[in-house]
Amino acid sequence: MCYSAQIRQDYRKYVKAYGADISIRDFVRLYWERKASAQIKIPKAMDAAFAxxxxxxxxxxxxxxxxxxTQQATKLEQELFKQTKRRADAERTLQTKTTKKAQExxxxxxxxxxWAKGIAAPT
Structure with a gap:
């Protein structure tokens, strides 16, 4: 089992076990900020703690x-559509003439x- 799977990030258990002084409002702020910026990465185990x-x-x-x-799923679907179109265009070009650009x-x-299908696959 990988390290990240072993990590338990359940807020309630953490507070109970360690008497942590972490406000639940800090978590709300963190998730609110992630909504505005996809640069903020939060482990799925943390999300699972709020299931x-x-x-x-x-x-x-x-x-x-x-x-x-939902936002991430929409972005992934858009990327998948864009790349499927790109691949179809390249295949059409390669049927008529072989070019370096079409091959790339x-x-x-x-x-x-x-990659996109691997991300979207259920785990």
Whole structure:
């Protein structure tokens, strides 16, 4: 089992076990900031900690997580469509004439499509 799978980031358990002085509002702010900037990375294990919200703040975090996941799915679908079109165009070009650009477009689009499908695959 990988290290990240072993890490338990459940807020309630953390606070109970260590008496942490971390506010749930800090988590709300973190997820709110991630909504505005995809640069902020939060492990899925942290998201899983809010799967069963028990307070109003936790419900707010759950809503922010769901909204972010929907946005990411939309972006992934758009990228998949763009790369599928790129691959089809490259294949059409290669049927009539072999060009370096078409070969590169075919290679790159195929790689990106495989990556996107791997990300979208359920785990």
């Amino acid at each position: 069963n919200p028990q307070s109003e703040d936790e419900r707010e975090i759950r809503a922010l997580i769901d909204e972010f996941n 477009d075919l290679r790159i689009s195929t790689d990106k499509i495989e």
